Amino acid sequence: MSLATNSFISLASNPPNYESVARLQNEFKNRDEFIVDGVIPFLEQILFPYISKEAHILDLGCGCGHLVQQLHLKGYQMTGIDASKGLLGYAQTNAPDSEFIFGDIRNFELPPTFNAIISIDVLLFILNNEDLTAIFKNVYAALQDNGLFVFSIPLIELMDKQTQEGSFNHIYVNDECAFIELFNYNSEKKMWKIEVTGFELVEKTWKRSDTTWLRKDHLFTDVQSALENVGFTEISHVDAGGLGGSACFVCWKHI
Numbered sequence: 001m002s003l004a005t006n007s008f009i010s011l012a013s014n015p016p017n018y019e020s021v022a023r024l025q026n027e028f029k030n031r032d033e034f035i036v037d038g039v040i041p042f043l044e045q046i047l048f049p050y051i052s053k054e055a056h057i058l059d060l061g062c063g064c065g066h067l068v069q070q071l072h073l074k075g076y077q078m079t080g081i082d083a084s085k086g087l088l089g090y091a092q093t094n095a096p097d098s099e100f101i102f103g104d105i106r107n108f109e110l111p112p113t114f115n116a117i118i119s120i121d122v123l124l125f126i127l128n129n130e131d132l133t134a135i136f137k138n139v140y141a142a143l144q145d146n147g148l149f150v151f152s153i154p155l156i157e158l159m160d161k162q163t164q165e166g167s168f169n170h171i172y173v174n175d176e177c178a179f180i181e182l183f184n185y186n187s188e189k190k191m192w193k194i195e196v197t198g199f200e201l202v203e204k205t206w207k208r209s210d211t212t213w214l215r216k217d218h219l220f221t222d223v224q225s226a227l228e229n230v231g232f233t234e235i236s237h238v239d240a241g242g243l244g245g246s247a248c249f250v251c252w253k254h255i
């Protein structure tokens with residue numbers, strides 16, 4: 001890896017720092033409406049028909065737990081894991097009947113008790129193939145036989161329009177909070193630098209927070225071979241337009 005690549009990567013902590021913007025993430029990101037109208041209909045096609053009504057599901061990178069709660073309301077037994085203590089604090093309030101684990105998904109070790117493992121909008125933060133393979137290995141070990149792994153991931157092959165534009169912004173505002181994400185693409189590293197600025201009203205005073213995240217777009221063949229290397233044999237993928245322009249992979253653990 002070149003010095004330039006190293007210094008680009010050192011711009012951001014890994015896992016990404018969500019602590020200073022946890023409240024803003026909870027206010028604006030993946031709220032129940034988005035999950036009910038966008039994510040659940042998608043999972044109705046690719047996940048629910050293949051698991052039992054009482055299935056135990058692990059949500060990797062569960063963030064504020066909105067998806068965990070919606071799946072709990074559908075009857076599933078839910079566990080979430082995330083590397084942000086701040087986000088997990090919101091998750092415990094948003095999904096009070098589910099279990100949460102504080103941990104880095106690159107290192108977690110859980111027994112093979114899950115019927116399904118899902119990960120939405122998380123693997124974009126995994127910056128190299130070694131870490132991706134480590135996560136897939138941990139997932140494979142935590143799945144029951146015939147368990148299912150469903151995840152979204154941005155693929156270089158699907159990124160044409162955005163990469164040509166090179167940059168875009170997301171801006172969210174309400175009476176007490178504002179949240180801005182500036183995305184800039186680095187074509188050499190195939191990564192996005194995401195400069196994040198938040199404002200929140202705390203006891204009548206506006207508080208500002210800044211942080212930087214890095215997002216990596218992966219090659220389809222890298223994802224596919226990392227999955228095969230850890231043991232997944234039946235792998236398919238669909239364009240997940242409704243899930244942030246990423247591809248959605250569906251993988252079975254067949255022994």
Ligand SMILES: C[S@@+](CC[C@H](N)C(=O)[O-])C[C@H]1O[C@@H](n2cnc3c(N)ncnc32)[C@H](O)[C@@H]1O
Nearest residue numbers: 015030061062063082083084104105120121122
């Ligand atoms: C964009 S948010 C998505 C949250 C949630 N999946 C959703 O769809 O609302 C990305 C999440 O991934 C988590 N994350 C990123 N890298 C992680 C890692 N290495 N280990 C655990 N969590 C991680 C972050 O803390 C954050 O909660």
